Amino acid sequence: xxxxxxxxxxxxxxxxxxxxxxxxxxxxxxxxxxxxxxxxxxxxxxxxxxxxxxxxxxxxxxxxxxxxxxxxxxxxxxxxxxxxxxxxxxxxxxxxxxxxxxxxxxxxxxxxxxxxxxxxxxxxxxxxxxxxxxxxxxxxxxxxxxxxxxxxxxxxxxxxxxxxxxxxxxxxxxxxxxxxxxxxxxxxxxxxxxxxxxxxxxxxxxxxxxxxxxxxxxxxxxxxxxxxxxxxxxxxxxxxxxxxxxxxxxxxxxxxxxxxxxxxxxxxxxxxxxxxxxxxxxxxxxxxxxxxxxxxxxxxxxxxxxxxxxxxxxxxxxxxxxxxxxxxxxxxxxxxxxxxxxxxxxxxxxxxxxxxxxxxxxxxxxxxxxxxxxxx
Amino acid sequence: xxxxxxxxxxxxxxxxxxxxxxxxxxxxxxxxxxxxxxxxxxxxxxxxxxxxxxxxxxxxxxxxxxxxxxxxxxxxxxxxxxxxxxxxxxxxxxxxxxxxxxxxxxxxxxxxxxxxxxxxxxxxxxxxxxxxxxxxxxxxxxxxxxxxxxxxxxxxxxxxxxxxxxxxxxxxxxxxxxxxxxxxxxxxxxxxxxxxxxxxxxxxxxxxxxxxxxxxxxxxxxxxxxxxxxxxxxxxxxxxxxxxxxxxxxxxxxxxxxxxxxxxxxxxxxxxxxxxxxxxxxxxxxxxxxxxxxxxxxxxxxxxxxxxxxxxxxxxxxxxxxxxxxxxxxxxxxxxxxxxxxxxxxxxxxxxxxxxxxxxxxxxxxxxxxxxxxxx
DNA sequence: CTTGCTAGTGTGACCGGTCACAACCTCCCG
DNA sequence: CGGGAGGTTGTGACCGGTCACACTAGCAAG
Numbered sequence: 001x002x003x004x005x006x007x008x009x010x011x012x013x014x015x016x017x018x019x020x021x022x023x024x025x026x027x028x029x030x031x032x033x034x035x036x037x038x039x040x041x042x043x044x045x046x047x048x049x050x051x052x053x054x055x056x057x058x059x060x061x062x063x064x065x066x067x068x069x070x071x072x073x074x075x076x077x078x079x080x081x082x083x084x085x086x087x088x089x090x091x092x093x094x095x096x097x098x099x100x101x102x103x104x105x106x107x108x109x110x111x112x113x114x115x116x117x118x119x120x121x122x123x124x125x126x127x128x129x130x131x132x133x134x135x136x137x138x139x140x141x142x143x144x145x146x147x148x149x150x151x152x153x154x155x156x157x158x159x160x161x162x163x164x165x166x167x168x169x170x171x172x173x174x175x176x177x178x179x180x181x182x183x184x185x186x187x188x189x190x191x192x193x194x195x196x197x198x199x200x201x202x203x204x205x206x207x208x209x210x211x212x213x214x215x216x217x218x219x220x221x222x223x224x225x226x227x228x229x230x231x232x233x234x235x236x237x238x239x240x241x242x243x244x245x246x247x248x249x250x251x252x253x254x255x256x257x258x259x260x261x262x263x264x265x266x267x268x269x270x271x272x273x274x275x276x277x278x279x280x281x282x283x284x285x286x287x288x289x290x291x292x293x294x295x296x297x298x299x300x301x302x303x304x305x306x307x308x309x310x311x312x313x314x315x316x317x318x319x320x321x322x323x324x325x326x327x328x329x330x331x332x333x334x335x336x337x338x339x340x341x342x343x344x345x346x347x348x349x350x351x352x353x354x355x356x357x358x359x360x361x362x363x364x365x366x367x368x369x370x371x372x373x374x375x376x
Numbered sequence: 377x378x379x380x381x382x383x384x385x386x387x388x389x390x391x392x393x394x395x396x397x398x399x400x401x402x403x404x405x406x407x408x409x410x411x412x413x414x415x416x417x418x419x420x421x422x423x424x425x426x427x428x429x430x431x432x433x434x435x436x437x438x439x440x441x442x443x444x445x446x447x448x449x450x451x452x453x454x455x456x457x458x459x460x461x462x463x464x465x466x467x468x469x470x471x472x473x474x475x476x477x478x479x480x481x482x483x484x485x486x487x488x489x490x491x492x493x494x495x496x497x498x499x500x501x502x503x504x505x506x507x508x509x510x511x512x513x514x515x516x517x518x519x520x521x522x523x524x525x526x527x528x529x530x531x532x533x534x535x536x537x538x539x540x541x542x543x544x545x546x547x548x549x550x551x552x553x554x555x556x557x558x559x560x561x562x563x564x565x566x567x568x569x570x571x572x573x574x575x576x577x578x579x580x581x582x583x584x585x586x587x588x589x590x591x592x593x594x595x596x597x598x599x600x601x602x603x604x605x606x607x608x609x610x611x612x613x614x615x616x617x618x619x620x621x622x623x624x625x626x627x628x629x630x631x632x633x634x635x636x637x638x639x640x641x642x643x644x645x646x647x648x649x650x651x652x653x654x655x656x657x658x659x660x661x662x663x664x665x666x667x668x669x670x671x672x673x674x675x676x677x678x679x680x681x682x683x684x685x686x687x688x689x690x691x692x693x694x695x696x697x698x699x700x701x702x703x704x705x706x707x708x709x710x711x712x713x714x715x716x717x718x719x720x721x722x723x724x725x726x727x728x729x730x731x732x733x734x735x736x737x738x739x740x741x742x743x744x745x746x747x748x749x750x751x752x
Numbered sequence: 753c754t755t756g757c758t759a760g761t762g763t764g765a766c767c768g769g770t771c772a773c774a775a776c777c778t779c780c781c782g
Numbered sequence: 783c784g785g786g787a788g789g790t791t792g793t794g795a796c797c798g799g800t801c802a803c804a805c806t807a808g809c810a811a812g
Contacts, residue, residue, distance in 0.1 A: 013768080058768080059768035063768090299762055
């Protein structure tokens with residue numbers, strides 16, 4: 001079990017002996033607290049340098065009962081959410097002297113449970129959970145039992161013991177609908193996953209009031225459910241485009257489904273945005289790379305990570321809720337997949353529109369199109 | 377410093393007292409070693425369950441000098457490499473009872489150094505380093521000083537003390553060149569980053585022999601250097617397309633540059649692959665989503681993670697090199713951005729080709745095109 | 753009966769820090 | 783000159799496990 005003795009570790013007592021002081025004085029030195037006589041400090045300083053002493057985090061954790069480490073568990077490292085959230089959280093935590101450790105559950109509830117338990121046992125001081133696959137109550141209960149604060153990301157959780165950081169989906173949904181309505185669209189479809197997304201819940205529920213707000217009645221026939229994937233978006237698109245009275249615009253649950261829809265359109269020679277305007281959701285890195293560049297909703301991923309970290313720091317310090325559970329704002333990124341309905345025949349008959357758009361530099365820049373302007 | 381006493385932790389001695397045995401017997405029980413009388417085992421078992429005892433990893437680490445934790449430091453969590461490598465490594469390590477902790481240096485050498493030092497001090501048992509920004513020798517020296525084995529990912533490092541896992545770039549370069557030459561291309565351009573990529577070194581150096589092998593002479597004028605980014609690829613493309621005698625094919629350093637080039641082509645109404653065949657590198661998730669779907673080289677990211685983990689396990693166990701530093705094989709993914717040069721005018725004059733290709737289901741499936749076949 | 757071996761269990765030190773507390777010194781004030 | 787205050791340092795316990803070793807009982811072999 002034990003490693004080969006190798007080079008024995010330099011301990012605080014070795015330093016003490018070398019500097020002819022007590023181990024406690026060395027401890028004081030490395031923690032920079034208490035008063036140490038300048039001469040003593042010098043001696044200890046030299047001893048530390050000479051012996052190449054590094055304090056052991058483990059020993060320190062054992063007694064202080066703090067690891068200065070926070071775990072971030074996400075459903076999917078490959079998701080475009082992960083890196084930005086991690087960066088946001090890390091920046092805040094690092095500033096407070098904490099180290100962030102990342103963990104992926106791969107969308108597998110069992111693995112998630114295992115990882116969370118693992119982190120709890122390894123005594124992270126706190127946990128941030130994104131898009132949990134397990135029942136949040138259960139996870140929260142585990143954390144409470146272990147006495148470790150936990151913040152849920154991007155998810156509303158009932159129950160007083162659970163903290164969460166939350167995004168203003170409903171408001172953004174309203175904004176998207178208002179944008180399309182403002183362009184003149186009256187028949188707006190919704191492409192959503194069959195099962196509700198753990199991350200954001202049922203987007204439909206926000207769709208209804210948003211439509212009402214824009215003066216449009218909800219239309220059951222314009223809600224298309226399918227798998228939350230490229231294929232799902234494609235399949236939903238097939239059904240959508242087969243309709244006699246097609247919608248003139250579609251809001252997709254996320255960019256991936258939107259791109260699937262885009263492909264269904266390309267296959268049926270339906271021009272985007274001339275024949276159908278499409279809005280995605282998330283602003284994934286390649287949303288600006290598809291043809292045409294996708295109008296979508298940017299989610300403040302980085303800020304979300306920051307907020308979660310701040311919330312967790314408060315919790316760990318036992319501070320009262322410093323950050324109210326305010327929803328973070330979203331931003332509509334207007335690219336080239338939307339325009340007023342019934343656009344004139346702009347000459348690209350039979351071919352995909354937007355072919356000449358360049359998306360270099362983020363893609364949200366130039367519009368350079370011959371036909372009608374997309375009002376603001 | 378110390379947390380509020382909360383609910384005092386249940387220790388091994390509490391369990392021992394409850395079960396009326398010695399703490400050592402409990403230790404034996406939780407480690408499942410040695411012989412314990414069935415009756416005693418039962419008592420301890422019950423005590424553990426009743427008291428809700430969980431052993432402290434920290435205390436265990438302190439004495440065993442092992443944390444059963446491995447760190448993975450990557451230059452960029454957002455890179456398409458990261459998730460797959462992490463998954464590969466995690467799978468192997470988890471099977472050996474190790475926990476993987478992820479860390480991102482955000483392409484910042486200073487941050488990288490800090491993170492590595494941090495992990496070293498936190499006593500991870502081993503480290504995997506991907507695409508280091510700092511001089512690898514320096515990092516290796518740090519690790520050696522700390523007595524912690526380290527494996528470099530995807531990078532050839534000189535020096536006997538440094539282990540590395542390595543990919544067969546040269547062979548794959550040759551394969552790509554052979555593929556294009558086989559299609560009939562004679563003027564093949566290379567779009568590379570201005571500064572050599574830490575990850576793969578100078579791809580040019582493998583390009584030359586690969587060309588020679590295909591019976592083609594190197595042509596200095598056909599090497600285009602620019603930033604390793606979408607914009608870089610775009611800019612290089614501008615220069616490439618401005619040439620009088622244009623190349624008929626281009627190999628790009630990675631998919632991102634390839635997509636930039638693709639955009640330059642679209643803007644100049646240069647048809648891909650009719651007027652220019654393009655090969656990318658990496659097979660990023662959206663390589664199949666652009667127009668036309670990109671022919672590229674799949675890098676065995678998952679396998680790379682696995683190999684690194686296995687290598688590290690050997691190192692940590694003091695085992696001899698069980699895995700030779702064999703390069704992992706790459707795979708050419710043929711999509712729709714390549715075809716023989718000088719393709720006939722297939723009627724899509726002035727517009728981007730490949731518009732009707734569907735890429736649902738990974739994109740490498742259907743080809744369904746009117747014009748000539750792309751031989752194998 | 754002694755010896756040796758094995759299974760089963762207990763004792764106390766130890767890992768490398770921090771904490772509580774005491775001891776000492778110096779200085780200043782009444 | 784006594785005594786409190788405050789700066790500086792040392793002592794030993796402690797965090798929660800593991801390790802080395804000692805010890806006992808039971809049984810077979812010599």
